[in-house]
Amino acid sequence: MVFEVPKEKFPGRIREVALGATKDEGGTRRAKLVAGGSNGLPFHGFESEAPHKPIIVMDVVDTVRAVPEALANSMGPVVGNPVEWAKRCESEWGADAVVLKLQSANPEEENRSVEQLTALVKDVLSACSLPMMVYGCGFEEKDAKLMESVSNATKGERLFIGLAEEKAFKSLAAASMANGHGIVAFSNLDINLAKQMNILLMDFGVKPENIIMDPLMAALGMGLEYSYSVVERLRQGALTGDTVLQMPIICDCSCAWNVPEALEEDLSKGRAELRGIYWEAMTAYAAVVAGADMVIMRHPSSVAKLREALADLGGGA
Amino acid sequence: MPTAMDIYKLLPKKNCGECKFPTCLAFAMQLANQKVALEACPYVSSEAKAALEESGAPPIRLVTVGSGERMAKLGDETQLFRHDKTFYHPTVLGLIADDSEGLGAMKAKVEAAKAMSFERVGQMVRVDSVALRHSTGSPGDFVDAAKHAAAQDLPVVLMTDDPALMAEAARVFEGKRPLLYRATPQNMDAMVAAAKGCACPLVIGGTGSLDELSQLADKAKKAGVQDLVLEPNFKSAGQMFAEMTAIRRAAIKKKFRPLGYPTVSVLGKSPSGQMRAALGVMKYSSMVLMEDMPREFLYPLLALRQNIFTDPQVPIQVKPGVYSVGEATDKSPLLFTTNFSLTYFTVRADIEKSRVPVWLLVVDTEGQSVMTAFAAGKLTPESVAKAIETEKLKEKRSRDDIIIPGMVSRMSGKLNELTNMKVVVGPRESTGLSKLLKNLGG
Numbered sequence: 150m151v152f153e154v155p156k157e158k159f160p161g162r163i164r165e166v167a168l169g170a171t172k173d174e175g176g177t178r179r180a181k182l183v184a185g186g187s188n189g190l191p192f193h194g195f196e197s198e199a200p201h202k203p204i205i206v207m208d209v210v211d212t213v214r215a216v217p218e219a220l221a222n223s224m225g226p227v228v229g230n231p232v233e234w235a236k237r238c239e240s241e242w243g244a245d246a247v248v249l250k251l252q253s254a255n256p257e258e259e260n261r262s263v264e265q266l267t268a269l270v271k272d273v274l275s276a277c278s279l280p281m282m283v284y285g286c287g288f289e290e291k292d293a294k295l296m297e298s299v300s301n302a303t304k305g306e307r308l309f310i311g312l313a314e315e316k317a318f319k320s321l322a323a324a325s326m327a328n329g330h331g332i333v334a335f336s337n338l339d340i341n342l343a344k345q346m347n348i349l350l351m352d353f354g355v356k357p358e359n360i361i362m363d364p365l366m367a368a369l370g371m372g373l374e375y376s377y378s379v380v381e382r383l384r385q386g387a388l389t390g391d392t393v394l395q396m397p398i399i400c401d402c403s404c405a406w407n408v409p410e411a412l413e414e415d416l417s418k419g420r421a422e423l424r425g426i427y428w429e430a431m432t433a434y435a436a437v438v439a440g441a442d443m444v445i446m447r448h449p450s451s452v453a454k455l456r457e458a459l460a461d462l463g464g465g466a
Numbered sequence: 467m468p469t470a471m472d473i474y475k476l477l478p479k480k481n482c483g484e485c486k487f488p489t490c491l492a493f494a495m496q497l498a499n500q501k502v503a504l505e506a507c508p509y510v511s512s513e514a515k516a517a518l519e520e521s522g523a524p525p526i527r528l529v530t531v532g533s534g535e536r537m538a539k540l541g542d543e544t545q546l547f548r549h550d551k552t553f554y555h556p557t558v559l560g561l562i563a564d565d566s567e568g569l570g571a572m573k574a575k576v577e578a579a580k581a582m583s584f585e586r587v588g589q590m591v592r593v594d595s596v597a598l599r600h601s602t603g604s605p606g607d608f609v610d611a612a613k614h615a616a617a618q619d620l621p622v623v624l625m626t627d628d629p630a631l632m633a634e635a636a637r638v639f640e641g642k643r644p645l646l647y648r649a650t651p652q653n654m655d656a657m658v659a660a661a662k663g664c665a666c667p668l669v670i671g672g673t674g675s676l677d678e679l680s681q682l683a684d685k686a687k688k689a690g691v692q693d694l695v696l697e698p699n700f701k702s703a704g705q706m707f708a709e710m711t712a713i714r715r716a717a718i719k720k721k722f723r724p725l726g727y728p729t730v731s732v733l734g735k736s737p738s739g740q741m742r743a744a745l746g747v748m749k750y751s752s753m754v755l756m757e758d759m760p761r762e763f764l765y766p767l768l769a770l771r772q773n774i775f776t777d778p779q780v781p782i783q784v785k786p787g788v789y790s791v792g793e794a795t796d797k798s799p800l801l802f803t804t805n806f807s808l809t810y811f812t813v814r815a816d817i818e819k820s821r822v823p824v825w826l827l828v829v830d831t832e833g834q835s836v837m838t839a840f841a842a843g844k845l846t847p848e849s850v851a852k853a854i855e856t857e858k859l860k861e862k863r864s865r866d867d868i869i870i871p872g873m874v875s876r877m878s879g880k881l882n883e884l885t886n887m888k889v890v891v892g893p894r895e896s897t898g899l900s901k902l903l904k905n906l907g908g
Contacts, residue, residue, distance in 0.1 A: 152677040154712040155720055195708045257901050287897075370586075370769040371815075372808035374776045377748075378549040385547075407815060410586075410769070418584065419762025427766045431744050435770065438748050458741035461703035 156196040159388035162188040164395045169280025175305035179278035184442040185397035191440045204443040207244035209234045212253040219412045235277040242449040248282035255286040267298045282309040293320030300324040322353045331359040366400035368408045369432045377439045384440030397442035405429035430454035468521045470498040476514035525718045529693045531645040532621025540752040541728030556775040558753040560595035565603025572611040591768040597623035597755045629656035636664040661691045671697030680724035694727045710750040728752030747771045781833030782807040788857040792823030796864040802827040806835045813896045820900035829853045836871045847880035
């Protein structure tokens with residue numbers, strides 16, 4: 150009996166979604182990135198094609214409040230200076246793209262103004278030439294105004310703005326459509342809701358090639374298995390032909406840093422800083438193995454670990 | 467598993483009733499449901515018996531290593547994706563002690579492996595085994611290390627390509643079933659004989675292709691060694707993923723018996739080796755052996771293993787009851803949530819962020835989240851009031867307010883009526899707790 154490797158073919162394919170626009174395309178980005186495009190399971194190069202590698206997006210948070218102290222110490226003084234932080238992501242840390250998280254818009258915390266934050270987005274855009282994403286603070290009213298302003302000030306850059314949620318997507322969708330940007334559709338560990346979000350956005354007029362799905366990444370040790378299975382099922386649903394699920398998937402793995410176990414001082418579990426780095430790297434690795442087309446990460450050393458693992462996965466087979 | 471019809475075809479079809487069932491078909495149906503044993507039929511042919519045993523065997527054989535309480539179980543998986551049912555046997559982790567380091571260092575590594583254990587979310591997670599490897603050291607050290615390891619209670623892997631040395635080392639285990647690593651195309655016959663001699667499980671590896679691997683496995687089986695573990699050959703994580711997937715698919719989807727065994731991956735100590743270990747846990751390595759497992763790497767790896775091998779059909783639950791987050795006193799705020807672990811840990815983390823000490827009451831909802839439990843009637847004002855009473859929270863506290871999840875604001879009136887407590891409706895998402903708690907104080 151001669152053994153033949155059992156292979157599987159799928160009728161579906163993940164949609165290609167472009168992030169960022171170069172000068173020729175009306176923006177100022179160094180290059181554009183393409184997410185998605187595969188017609189098979191992740192890293193199944195022996196039976197399918199994956200024209201684009203998973204994209205590593207590094208996050209830049211605009212307030213030290215949202216960064217655990219131990220992590221901020223480990224990353225250095227850029228935390229607290231989003232412009233420098235974004236620059237460093239490009240020049241030293243090897244990010245493919247940057248997501249600027251405007252947490253300081255939070256009306257119950259810093260409550261920084263729309264004008265201030267729009268200016269910050271423009272400053273980051275001129276300091277860093279990577280494709281960019283911009284997330285609001287999660288307060289619907291504030292984000293609506295903020296994203297409208299950001300969208301108008303960055304026409305043609307093809308940013309991805311987020312997060313669009315089931316009950317708060319219209320203003321964000323309108324902001325993304327007005328100036329040729331894309332949108333991130335958020336759902337809460339629920340495949341039907343992920344699908345529903347895409348349908349809502351498309352019914353509203355957003356083109357599918359402008360949508361990326363965020364099905365909520367739960368960190369290692371905090372329910373990672375739910376996210377892992379949701380992402381695997383989303384990918385399989387897309388490949389078996391559900392066109393409404395064929396958007397690329399993004400997983401925000403910076404949540405790893407909010408896990409108490411990742412950073413607690415307990416030498417029986419090794420040095421906290423390095424443990425945190427593994428925590429984030431393994432969270433992100435699980436995300437890409439399950440089928441994420443993009444991951445958001447924070448620590449440069451975790452990014453380096455994932456980068457190396459991705460190169461290793463790309464080699465052979 | 468074969469169906470009743472598959473089984474019926476192999477039965478004598480005499481309808482004699484001696485099996486206590488009226489017809490052979492009725493008997494076949496009972497067999498398919500595993501309610502009776504085939505031995506109840508006095509007329510079944512030995513060919514039919516063999517065929518039924520073969521088709522009834524699990525697609526991936528269960529292979530055990532070691533003995534007693536810490537016996538390691540490899541294989542017996544039935545799925546490619548955990549969401550289709552579950553993964554049963556968590557990847558067995560082993561620390562390699564090489565004889566080039568000398569006997570003292572090998573013994574120290576055995577002790578180190580034993581000490582690599584942690585309690586995590588109420589479970590013990592640990593390195594499960596130790597692997598002794600003969601490389602450039604003295605064979606005497608290898609055998610002495612085997613003697614030392616055999617006296618411990620954790621499963622052992624013996625690593626040498628020399629069948630005579632293997633037989634000598636295996637002898638000291640006396641029925642404690644070390645895993646023999648490994649039979650290769652070069653030493654096949656002698657190593658299989660060694661495994662047969664001590665009735666130990668055997669790794670098959672060192673082949674150039676999966677085809678060759680399957681042929682060797684088949685040969686070993688025909689020679690009488692059935693407890694096999696496969697080691698596919700790879701040079702990259704990509705190739706490891708491909709080979710592991712091919713083996714798992716062949717075994718489960720094609721019922722290809724020569725590859726229906728658990729797998730082992732021996733990984734280096736480089737950073738890429740570490741990430742390959744994580745890949746092995748997710749994608750089909752039944753066992754991962756490594757020379758070095760620094761604790762800052764090992765602990766997250768064990769968490770990953772725990773996550774991946776969690777049964778998706780059973781929500782992980784935390785024990786219902788009242789938890790003090792921080793140093794809660796009689797003046798601290800009281801919150802409740804459900805015993806679905808994901809909900810609990812999320813709420814707890816958000817409370818911790820506020821640095822305000824809090825009493826967190828975990829209400830038994832059979833592991834459902836707030837909304838699901840509320841909709842299913844498993845989180846009601848009555849069940850919350852009962853939990854408050856059981857935990858004697860009124861006696862524990864000098865204040866009489868309770869913060870309820872924003873999602874269940876509708877229960878506030880009834881809960882107030884039942885408990886006479888002041889009900890504060892909290893945020894819909896626990897991320898908003900920090901703000902609320904800071905305002906409320908303790």
